[in-house]
Amino acid sequence: MLMETILDLPIENKIFYAVLVFSWTVYLWEAYLAYRQRRTYRSTMHVPQELGKIMDTDTFEKSRLYQLDKSNFSFWSGLYSETEGTLILLLGGIPFLWKVAGTVTARFGLGPDYEIFQSLSFLMLATLFSAFTGLPWSIYNTFVIEEKHGFNQQTLGFFLKDAVKKFIVTQCILLPVTSLLLYIIKIGGDFFFIYAWLFTLGVSLVLVTIYADYIAPLFDKFTPLPEGELKEEIESMSKSINFPLTKVYVVEGSKRSSHSNAYFYGFFKNKRIVLFDTLMEDYSPLNKDGEPENVPAEETDTPTEAKAKPKNKKQGCNNPEVLAVLGHELGHWKLGHTVKNIVISQMNSFLCFFLFAVLIGQKELFIAFGFYDSQPTLIGLMIIFQFIFSPYNEVLSFCLTVLSRRFEFQADAFARGMGRASELYSALIKLNKDNLGFPVADWLFSMWHYSHPPLLERLRALGGTKQD
Secondary structure, three states: OHHHHHHHOOHHHHHHHHHHHHHHHHHHHHHHHHHHHHHHHHHOOOOOHHHOOOOOHHHHHHHHHHHHHHHHHHHHHHHHHHHHHHHHHHOOHHHHHHHHHHHHHHOOOOOOOOHHHHHHHHHHHHHHHHHHHHHHHHHHHHHHHHHHOOOEOOOHHHHHHHHHHHHHHHHHHHHHHHHHHHHHHHHOHHHHHHHHHHHHHHHHHHHHHHHHHHHHHHOOOEEEOOOOHHHHHHHHHHHHOOOOEEEEEEEOHHHOEOOOOEEEEOOOOOEEEEEEHHHEOOOOHHHOOOOOOOOOHHHOOOOOOOOOOOOOOOOOEOHHHHHHHHHHHHHHHHOOHHHHHHHHHHHHHHHHHHHHHHHOOOHHHHHHOOOOOOOOHHHHHHHHHHHHOHHHHHHHHHHHHHHHHHHHHHHHHHHHHOOOHHHHHHHHHHHHHHOOOOOOOOHHHHHHHOOOOOHHHHHHHOOOOOOO
């Protein structure tokens, strides 16, 4: 009876309910995987025997509790997000917001014929709504979970100022790019999908090129790595594999968080390397703050209300370990992983635009989501890319996760081939400790989510090099 009722539904109703059912199916699958991993956090109370030589009990317990808190937070924020999305669809939130956007543009004397302006108004309202609904969750994550476990370095004022700045910068990029994309789709004729794809390719290349030079410095302080042994070693290592390095920067990531990172960027003969100050023990402020050892508190200039830092805490890696980490990152470049990822991304983008061109004329897609009298291009992009393509996106995401793990093993092997296996081994252990990574993972959760192999697998692949 139920099946007959479903079959008798109009096609637009079938589309709508299929989208809802698939969305909740994915959510429940993710919730099940997260439950399995939380069960691992709760049941693994002691350091496994094979980890005894590389992880102390205190660090193991800290990482277990940190990851458990993150997982619990992820469950509730995910449930809220899924419920919010469902209510928006069921209550007609998308067509309602489109009408509000039309009312806004009408106040400036722009009627329905000015679809691009209405689309930009809709986009700004939608991102504003998303920013406000997501803000409490972001605040809780930063000032409760990250603060509790010693990672947060931000004040509330800095956080809010940063959030406003991010929103403004996002709008300054998103609105012009979207307006040009919509214009290209409208005037592109039968082959608009080719022009749209080429446009998005150009935009992505430009953003990658200018991000670290013009966008990232709006949020973080970038300074050239001072002359010295580390810089000379980085330049020597880059030269040995013909990496066209032009500059090395240190970014002040410590003003936000004590998590660490490193990356390179740039095209052709203009490559730059960026190191987080928290990655290097000689630069990390967390190794400099706090009271000097054996000096009474009353003899120091440190205010008593300041957060106490653990004595003799050594965050980050020494220079040989930093070079090993960079050897891994440069391995991604030398082995063509970056180019391969770009090619895969652009092939996927082209395929999606082609399928969008095939589907955009189907009125049933718009009717399914409450657009009975109009077929706005921006809404079509949202419906097709976000909802209709969601099964494909899930499969693609899993495949890319598997590929990423393969690339990580290959990059580790490249660093080992450079004679840096021992240093990378100890660096991975230190970084895992600094970031409170939990080294035990449920196999199914790990397979679905981990873009980087678990710590033990990477250490085994490095050849079992022993480090105290």
